Amino acid sequence: MLSRLDLQKMKENKEKISMLTAYDYPSAKAAEKSGVDMILVGDSLGMVVLGYSSTVQVTVEDMIHHAKAVRRGAPNTYTVVDMPFMSYHISIEESLTNARAIFQKTEAQALKVEGASKEVLELIKRLTEAGIPVVAHLGLTPQSVNVLGGYKVQGKDKETARKLLDDSVKVAEHGAVSIVLECVPKELAEIITKEVNIPTIGIGAGADCDGQVLVYHDILKYGVDRLPKFVKPYTDFNKHGEEAVKSYVSEVKNGSFPTDAQSFLMKDKSLLP
Numbered sequence: 001m002l003s004r005l006d007l008q009k010m011k012e013n014k015e016k017i018s019m020l021t022a023y024d025y026p027s028a029k030a031a032e033k034s035g036v037d038m039i040l041v042g043d044s045l046g047m048v049v050l051g052y053s054s055t056v057q058v059t060v061e062d063m064i065h066h067a068k069a070v071r072r073g074a075p076n077t078y079t080v081v082d083m084p085f086m087s088y089h090i091s092i093e094e095s096l097t098n099a100r101a102i103f104q105k106t107e108a109q110a111l112k113v114e115g116a117s118k119e120v121l122e123l124i125k126r127l128t129e130a131g132i133p134v135v136a137h138l139g140l141t142p143q144s145v146n147v148l149g150g151y152k153v154q155g156k157d158k159e160t161a162r163k164l165l166d167d168s169v170k171v172a173e174h175g176a177v178s179i180v181l182e183c184v185p186k187e188l189a190e191i192i193t194k195e196v197n198i199p200t201i202g203i204g205a206g207a208d209c210d211g212q213v214l215v216y217h218d219i220l221k222y223g224v225d226r227l228p229k230f231v232k233p234y235t236d237f238n239k240h241g242e243e244a245v246k247s248y249v250s251e252v253k254n255g256s257f258p259t260d261a262q263s264f265l266m267k268d269k270s271l272l273p
């Protein structure tokens, strides 16, 4: 398994970091078998596998339930777990309690939090001091979709670009081990990547980040309808899966499934009643 220091070295050596989400046992097994450097148990699981309309409905219990399944499927891959909406905003005590529950019960390698408010910066520092590595998440922060007014590219003007760079430096100074940059212009992500000494992992942030992250179901086109511009689908499981299920249904209907190959036969028919 990679360590924080390996990730740091990868940045220094300009060796790209591959990260992929996983939400359950089979996706985690696929990720580990394929050799991804890091798994993210993203709160996007709320939308992708639970059918919620945003990540806002996801709870600490949801994250623990899914992350435990992921750990069973990928025990040897560096795994980051998202802290869900409002689990780190009520008070520092409640944030630490939630972080402890997620970190202890899932045996994750790091937790991820969105934003760089004064409170979140303080939390990054406190968690790091307590021994919980933290990945920061800046740019498009989906837990704030109702404040941002939609899933839009962030940092497109002088002021917000400057703030994103300042926030990146701040989360690094407060101890973050890595920064996920979501939906920011390529040129800005490049500057941030050069300015901070921790690895940047981009999603819709261009090729100059130290690594890339995408959603497992997006790269497979599996259960998702509309793909964001930053996704490259590597297969079309919607199509292949639907074809397979249709064949199964029609073979059951027309009697061509099952054949004897899928049946258990009595060797001695005289034993039959």
Ligand SMILES: Nc1nc(=O)c2c([nH]1)NC[C@@H]1CN(c3ccc(C(=O)N[C@@H](CCC(=O)O)C(=O)O)cc3)CN21
Residues within 6 Å of the ligand: 043, 044, 047, 048, 055, 140, 142, 151, 152, 153, 183, 215, 217, 218, 224, 227, 228, 229, 230
């Ligand atoms: N399946 C899935 N993939 C994701 O990457 C993902 C989720 N779900 N759920 C949680 C968040 C939400 N995310 C999203 C969702 C939509 C866009 C999107 O449609 N963006 C526009 C950009 C619009 C603009 O130009 O400002 C796009 O066209 O890609 C982006 C990120 C990323 N996360």
Ligand SMILES: CC(C)C(=O)C(=O)O
Residues within 6 Å of the ligand: 021, 040, 041, 042, 043, 044, 045, 082, 137, 180, 182, 203, 213, 215
């Ligand atoms: C999109 C990634 C970065 C994420 O936070 C998630 O999957 O929840």
Ligand SMILES: [Mg+2]
Residues within 6 Å of the ligand: 042, 043, 044, 055, 082, 142
């Ligand atoms: Mg997330």
